[in-house]
Amino acid sequence: MPYTAPTTEQRFALDVIADLPGLAALPAYANASPDMVDAILAEAGKLASNVFAPLNKVGDRTHARLDDGLVTLPPGFAEAYAQYVEGGWAGLGVPEAHGGQGLPFAVAVAVQEQLTSANMAFALCMMLSQGAIEALAAHASPDLQARYLSKLVTGEWTGTMNLTEPTAGSDVGALKSRAEPNPDGTWRIKGTKIFITWGEHDAAENIVHLVLARTPDSPPGTKGISLFLVPKYLPDGTRNDLRCVGLEHKLGIHASPTCTMSFGDNDACIGWMVGPENGGMRAMFTMMNNARVQVGLQGVAVAEAATQHALDYARTRVQSAKFGGGREPVRIIEHADVRRTIMTMKALTEASRALVYLNAAAVDRAHAGDAEGQGLADLLTPISKAWATDIGVEVASLGVQIFGGMGYVEETGAAQFLRDARIAPIYEGTNGIQAMDLVGRKLHADGGAHWKALLGEVRATLSDLGEDAELKLITPWLQDALDSAHTTSLWLAAANNPDDVAAGATPYLRLMGLTLGGWLLAKQALASRAHPDPQFAAAKRATARFFAEQLLPQVQALAASAMRGASLFYAISEDGLAAA
Incomplete structure (x- = not known):
């Protein structure tokens, strides 16, 4: 299924509807010059058409596969992700203060559109990582940002969002995952999350999970939920106590691993709180x-x-x-x-x-x-x-x-x-x-x-x-x-x-x-x-x-x-x- 990025249409919509010239006049987005945006859309279009699109049918037919807790992506996906990282695309809309390129979200959205048109299942990985970057940039401590944000911005690591549980879907306040404090300021995380998009895969060196859980004596409902950063690999390089225990067999997006994640099977899953206690929903x-x-x-x-x-x-x-x-x-x-x-x-x-x-x-x-x-x-x-x-x-x-x-x-x-x-x-x-x-x-x-x-x-x-x-x-x-x-x-x-x-x-x-x-x-x-x-x-x-x-x-x-x-x-x- 060949795909051609509609760059003329995208650029016109950015100028007329998003008012890109007005955005570029703001100090935060001064890098969004016309020439820069044109070059970005053209190069991203090539990546989408020449690298992502040829894998779309491959992924649909081959699927992501789970074996003993490890997920293997369809052929070519890991190599394509490496090209994405090498091109610096992950940090497009991230402020320069966090190592990104400081371009407007509107421009990053246009690039993400191209990648998603070419291969929706694959582009989901990038989408979740972008959200994780924004959450950590807004709420994580300087220490957590220094340790994890830079690798997410480069794309070397990917991010996920862990909300849903078997008994807590749209009603997030019903979740039961627990977090117990450790003397060193870390937390022990225990629980099961379902429908975790790109929760496990073999394209990145590490996966940074953002996990909602309850601390001891927290109030019921959404007011008692905290957010934790839980990496697949800990800072010392050891494997954290978390694993993928199942992959969903879905109607579509077959190349996107939709995981059931188990945290703390051995009571040794380590996480760090993001933001204040009981402030997880915000x-x-x-x-x-x-x-x-x-x-x-x-x-x-x-x-x-x-x-x-x-x-x-x-x-x-x-x-x-x-x-x-x-x-x-x-x-x-x-x-x-x-x-x-x-x-x-x-x-x-x-x-x-x-x-x-x-x-x-x-x-x-x-x-x-x-x-x-x-x-x-x-x-x-x-x-x-x-x-x-x-x-x-x-x-x-x-x-x-x-x-x-x-x-x-x-x-x-x-x-x-x-x-x-x-x-x-x-x-x-x-x-x-x-x-x-x-x-x-x-x-x-x-x-x-x-x-x-x-x-x-x-x-x-x-x-x-x-x-x-x-x-x-x-x-x-x-x-x-x-x-x-x-x-x-x-x-x-x-x-x-x-x-x-x-x-x-x-x-x-x-x-x-x-x-x-x-x-x-x-x-x-x-x-x-x-x-x-x-x-x-x-x-x-x-x-x-x-x-x-x-x-x-x-x-x-x-x-x-x-x-x-x-x-x-x-x-x-x-x-x-x-x-x-």
């Missing part, structure tokens, strides 16, 4: 929020790869005469319904990319001390994570449809995108949890100031569209979506019944994703007037109009669903639901 959420943006990016990345794959097939596959005329078969891309499908894939991919890039830039501004940037990042993160991952599954499924019966056959590769993408709406907080976070917390933050300001930006773009003879055709569709989003936001913010709010959460998140996606494509269409490539500019304008006319009408229907309340959800008894 520290872990630093890593979790990074991961949620990056998981949203996985939806974008798989959608891009599936679209490229389907478009290539549609341009060469000859099948049937055109509807209503002639007898000669044509390439399937000439059929109106196939063209509609391809345009849907393209529009959804570009809209979700713009949303995630906007989110990443808001994170950058928050790190630079901008309170409004923090508020926007908080608001957008659940939308990015949930809407973009739903888009990834939807677009991958449409890609299978383009291939027809051959899409259902593994040899074509279309099915792998769908299988790989399906995990993204589940991990790092299911999309239902993201929706409830949006309506339960983010909608009310600062009295609703952030969603009101964001919809105000959509309204400002509507005024700009009216000055363009072609793009003003978008106006009525975007105006209707904006009105629906505003009305539904007010209804949910004022609703008194928690069940009614929860019932409307998922359709509300989707309508916000669609509305923001339509707005961001409209912004790009306006900006494309200054683009030097007339074909690129024309495609931008057509894509924005297609999204507005074909996809934005869904918003009004979603708004009606979001404001109906929960009573009908409980109208059938449990026994009635189960009746044959």
Whole structure:
């Protein structure tokens, strides 16, 4: 499955949506010059296309394998990881103070998109390490940072996140792993964690596990959880008392080792506390929020790869005469319904990319001390994570449809995108949890100031569209979506019944994703007037109009669903639901 990094599209989205010139003007991101970013995207694209992509099918067929506690990656993966480390890619978005290159998170996200499009299972390793770096940089002691951060920044070591347990999934407060203090200030860790992505492998010299556990006499629930750094190898080089005791056999991402990790089988697992005692959730959420943006990016990345794959097939596959005329078969891309499908894939991919890039830039501004940037990042993160991952599954499924019966056959590769993408709406907080976070917390933050300001930006773009003879055709569709989003936001913010709010959460998140996606494509269409490539500019304008006319009408229907309340959800008894 060949992959070509969409560098022109990425750079345009970075400039127009993430406001890369504005980020580069901030002292923290002064290294993000135009020439530097161009070179980074070009070189990362080569790594993705020439090194990561050829291993995608290899990993899907061969799988990671467990033998006596050791995980062996598919052929070529360890060597490819060594190239990643040699290129210095792991420290791209890390501040220079910690040994990184000091580039914006938005630029690092663009690179991560390329690697994920090329090989999602492999890129998960890099994603988890980036989150571990951010958590340690924000919360670890100077001593821990000096000992572990530099090796993570170079990529010589990799990082993981250990939350989930057999009896504690989304309800993290129910976890039972324990941490007992040692006289020397270290802690003895004991417990079992499941679904640990890249928890064991043979590509790096050491693996740094960030583990949630309870200390003695800690309060119940999430208030009693602490975070610990638990390395595979201790500073003296000896093996720590932890091991992988199982690998999950999954629907997709087969090359990514999803491990069951056992800590302290011999009561000798050593860890160091990160941050204050009972402050583990705050520290872990630093890593979790990074991961949620990056998981949203996985939806974008798989959608891009599936679209490229389907478009290539549609341009060469000859099948049937055109509807209503002639007898000669044509390439399937000439059929109106196939063209509609391809345009849907393209529009959804570009809209979700713009949303995630906007989110990443808001994170950058928050790190630079901008309170409004923090508020926007908080608001957008659940939308990015949930809407973009739903888009990834939807677009991958449409890609299978383009291939027809051959899409259902593994040899074509279309099915792998769908299988790989399906995990993204589940991990790092299911999309239902993201929706409830949006309506339960983010909608009310600062009295609703952030969603009101964001919809105000959509309204400002509507005024700009009216000055363009072609793009003003978008106006009525975007105006209707904006009105629906505003009305539904007010209804949910004022609703008194928690069940009614929860019932409307998922359709509300989707309508916000669609509305923001339509707005961001409209912004790009306006900006494309200054683009030097007339074909690129024309495609931008057509894509924005297609999204507005074909996809934005869904918003009004979603708004009606979001404001109906929960009573009908409980109208059938449990026994009635189960009746044959």
